[in-house]
Amino acid sequence: MSDDSTTGTDDTGQQHDGHHDTATPQGSSFHGSHARDADGTDTCSFHMAGSLPAGGDHLGGTFGQAPSSLEGWYPQRLRVELLHRNGIDADPLGADFDYAAAFATIDLEELKRDIKQLLTTSVDWWPADYGNYGPQMIRMAWHAAGTYRIADGRGGAGTAMQRFAPISSWWDNGNTDKSRRLLQPIKHKYGNALSWADLMVLTGNCALELMGLPTYGFGGGRLDAWEPDEGTWWGPEVWDPHHVESQDDMVQRDERWTGENGDADYDLQSPLAASHQALIYVNPEGPYANGDPMGSARDIRITFSRMAMNDEETVALIAGGHAFGKSHGQVPAAEIGPPPEIAPIEAMGLGWHNPQGAGNGKDTMTNGIEGSWTQDPTRWDNSYLENLFGHEWEQTKSPAGALQWTPKDPDAPRTPDAHVPGETHALMMMTSDIALKVDPAYREVCERFLADFDLFTTAFSKAWYKLTHRDMGPKHRYLGPETTISDDLLWQDPLPDAVGAPLTDADVDALRQAIRATGTAVSDLVVTAYSAASTYRDSDKRGGANGGRIALAPQKDWPINQRTVPVVETLRGVKATFEQGGKHVSLADLVVLAGCVGVEDAARAAGVDVSVPFTPGRVDASQEQTDIEMFEWLRPIADGFRNHVSERFADFAPGVAPEAVFLDRANLMTLTAPEWTVLTGGLRVLGANWDGSSTGVLTDRVGALTTDFFVNLTDTDLVWKKTDDTETTFTGTVQATGEERWTASRNDLVFGSNAQLRSIVDVYAGSDGQERFVRDFVAAWDKVMMLDRYDVKGHRRYGPMAA
Template sequence: MTSSQGKGGCPVMHGSNTNQQSKQNQWWPKSLNLEILHQHDSKTSPLPKDFNYKQAFNNLDLAAVKQDLKDLMTQSQSWWPADWGHYGGLMIRLAWHSAGTYRIADGRGGASRGSQRFAPLNSWPDNGNLDKARRLLWPIKKRYGDALSWADLIILAGNMAYESMGLKMFGFAGGREDVWTPEIDTYWGAEKEWLATSDKENSRYSGERDLDNPLAAVMMGLIYVNPEGVDGKPDPIKTAHDVRITFARMAMNDEETVALTAGGHTVGKCHGNGDASQLGPEPEAGELEDQGFGWLNKQQRGIGSDAITSGLEGPWTTNPTQWDNGYFHLLLNYDWWIQKSPAGAWQWQPVNIKPEDMPVDAEDANKRCTPIMTDADMALKFDPEYRKIAERFYQDPSYFAEVFTRAWFKLTHRDLGPKTRYLGADVPAEDLIWQDPVPHNPNRLDLSELSQLKQAILASDISPSEYIITAWDSARTYRGSDRRGGANGARIQLAPQNNWQGNEPEQLHKVVSALKSIQQQLNSSISLADLIVLAGNTAIEQAAKLGGFNIEVPFAQGRGDATQANTDEHSFDVLEPLHDGFRNWLKADYHVTAEELLLERSQLMQLTAAEMTVLIGGMRVLGTNYAGSKHGVFTDNIGVLTNDFFVNLTDMNYSWQPISNNLYHIVNRNNGELQWSATRVDLVLGSNAILRSYCEHYAQDTNKEKFIHDFVSAWVKVMNADRFDLE
């Protein structure tokens, strides 16, 4: 697999969307844009506040939905006729392109939120005419209503398309809840135009051909690679490089890549039989009367065999409405040459094809047409490693079908989260390692047992700050984008996490050893994952008590302990923190500022701006900075949970003097003495008007107790972020 890191190993996008100009800061482009922390405000949803999608989906007649979808496949509509009378290819492309935006670097993209309904995805060139597929599905969505999200319906439609064409699928799980507004937090690239080539100044490439992190697609507006070749120039070997990088960043290995490419192209066809200049604008740019339709050809027929989508024209196989091994038969047994489609796109066509291998026309069964291949298809023929896999699939159709259905399940479920979130009767029983399985822990301790553990924690040689740090580091890996990471499983004790620099391995080992010793001494059945969180909670309770407040941090038992055997070490590499503003740590200097990195991490952790602010203030006074750094520790009582950070940050008796790009001195205005040091993450809380309003709120004399309760609430949210069993 290829590294997901781009320029300088930067962990987030370049030209980050956290400070890009918007309507709110067009006059002050350097102002920190907090919009990504307000993403998907509940007020955008028309659903009742008490609506429970899990309950609604579980009450759904899934068998009836599946049958309705299979019936739909052959109910051709005159306004958008089905190729060969079957919508299977179109529905598979819809599902594929919904799921295919997922990338491992930040877990964003994917099918689990129904984002394809909104810009920019609904208007990407690569999603041409998928607006028609969604309209074809509308009667089914209308029938089942809120019990069936668009996100689930789109993926299920792809599955039923394959089943209707003869392929037994590996499984399906529901559980994808729709969003109701575009996902502005997802960075798709810095280009200012669709399909910008890599020789442009705004390219997403550097070096010889290093794709920027966290991107996976090769161009703005594409899901994967350019079907005509790198920058539109056919060259299967160069395209193989792009394919390998792109699919690796979607968590696919070479075998899965070949299976998905071949399986996706076993059915359906490309559309490019006409003049592309006659096409109207994409949906977001369409006229009012177009009602959300795009790419309309109002000058010519523009539908059926005359439709234009990719610009390439023709099916890949002899029998485009049935699952078979015809793709490999044509790919491997014929020589292919490069030709132009009627729309002017480069495509590969077979030399001297036999009449019996020619598919019939999509609308006229009395006509035969020539099959085609894209440059990505030809990469499977010319790349040595891909070729070996293709030949094995050709010789063993059953094995090909098995690998494909498993890879398709992974493609369409990778961002749904752990198996505990899966809904429906078609969920496969098998646990898959990419699901990050965690063994179930049935043990529950009573209050007296928990009290004994707390006493042992406080009596140990480990400092409260070390317990808080370990609990935080265990939980902070969670990212709401694809629901990976988090404290459940205690994978912080396993490779690779136990060796991550940001987890301070030596200190981590000391804390984990102490907690295991407590487990053994008390002969406790508590999981290590639960004990790590309990220790952090206990330390916070003690810190609040030192400040004069007796509180109890809510603790939810039920975490299990993962093993090294059920941990895919390689796939966890992308979760390694390279920065943590909450612990005031940067591994290196990056192309984006420390405060932008903070927003990126906070959004992935699903924190609001207020929660982010209160957590930083609490973590600073608790002494949890990386390597014991004193930057931002605006208190004389380290280890006591107080609002001192906010009080001193907003105190005008101090001035703030820049020393370097990420270091500032806090100086007493009256005597000129150095009081504290700080980083950009500390000072942005006082500089940004919105964040300062939160700081002032918590600095008020009347809000000392409220600060503690809000800190605890945000802390518990982080600790329980991956506890889907609590929902």
């Protein structure tokens, strides 16, 4: 990527073994090794379970000091409060703000003219390299989007999280704070009609266009976050160039890799994507700054594949991004001031103060490497690849001491100084650039791009579009006049247009009766609808019931979905019979409606009449519209809602407690703690375990929507005992008689052991809890069924239909 970029890797060589839906750190005895804030606080919803409770007050210090927070005192505490982050109370725009309507008031062409004028208007406090801010804005947009990872869908440009710690203060984001500050006049001119997230990506597009690249398109619609993301785990180690004494020190600090670079078992912990903490992709100097191009290529391939890019897209992004701008390395890292989050208050949110010279312009320091890749760093051309393959390169060092590469040929072309007219410098390559030349697969792609500049141009344009839109979800969420791309892209999880007339109320009533007439058990109807809808993750808006992919590979073949297969076949019969009358119903709609029927019948069996909302309009995707490899990342290794823990859980999530993964799943589904609790209790009594087992069901009236789960979970006549040393399954025994009454998992008992969750359970376990429980379960159920219905919800963050 341009201007101090660090690069990453492809996707085709990755094995997808069904362990990608949740983050899986490494560690031991259910405590793992995880990222921590400066005070030692854990920062991921799924890594906060810590070690298994040892009984009593298990106090934990903070880096050898007395604990200063709740997490410091009780490091194994499940941080349920993460479900309530970034809520309405933090949003100054309020629940009724309609971003789509506001964005529609913008004249996009005028906005782009304003941005392009800013890009070529240099200011004294941060002079533009070559008189053009375009390269540094490309880097800003790239680094905002480049945090995306396919394993759990987190990261990406979608909420402008680059404004907040920790991302704002990662070493690899050095001086992106200046880019955003330069854009402040544009943001203030257009106000709330233009989110920071959209502005950052659009500015990257404008920069590319200004320098000659025909971009593939732009879709607005990104909603800004209003507080830092405390629910994403970015890695176990602390990597800070200011405090690294040696390469060995870096290796010791880095715990995210398994195996040695080049070995068969060399890989990143899931769900991590960047090669090192505080980097966007890989270390541009090679693994641990060792200058090894082949080792860098291996890191690149793993890293970019974790970000959903294949070999061609990887080369296109690196070669395309490095066609522009320069890298800055005039001053050693140890001399640069602290990042924005811990800079002095008078710095007003700007960090990385450089005390040398002017501190900017020709004295700028960012990643430590100094120089440019091309002879004309503000023009789109093929000179990056021509230079890379047209010269032999030797390893040198920058003024800051970073490893980089210089042409061996003294007569090689030179690049102009970014600020001093008439002055020139030798060309530069990073170790991560040389990697493209030495890796056979990357070299083959490079050679194709060298031979066909138009092919390269198209590949980079499309890869950039994917990079900056990958986390936005369905294409119909995109806003603005530049979204009318003629072809559907497979990574967008395309959906076909609706067929036939919309279902009427009479149609829906007839289908309800037809579903009941099949005699399918309530439990099977419920688990099938839930299995279809619960693949949704709000992080990148993927998954959900729309598209009917529960009936397609790979989802239909997942062991966790074994109960859904015969139900789907039964519903196909309902569909066929209904369509004999000349009407149409999608299988996706039928699956959801069948679940709603099951919930209604279950509520009636519990003595409560209720109408479960159903909103038709879903469509059925084809197998050709479904990227099996990419959907495989949605397969859970554990799903507490269906009381599922894979046999491979311990291998893929060593040291992680199942209830921590359960919390993470609730988080990805945007559930509140009450919604998480009520859904679990309801699914249990409805018999919705993935395998039909009685674990955690805690009722003798399976299929009736009762409060029995909560009542029996909190029964003081029971004592719970672990069944073996794994501490994953338990037996509830009547204290007076010794009778074994129930079996349960950690995903059940957490609702009785965690203080915050138990307080919610008490609401439903009381004598007056039944009707409230049914009402709240139905509301939570409807929310889950509608999680992916952006065609209905639009672009409001809150409200009755919002996720």
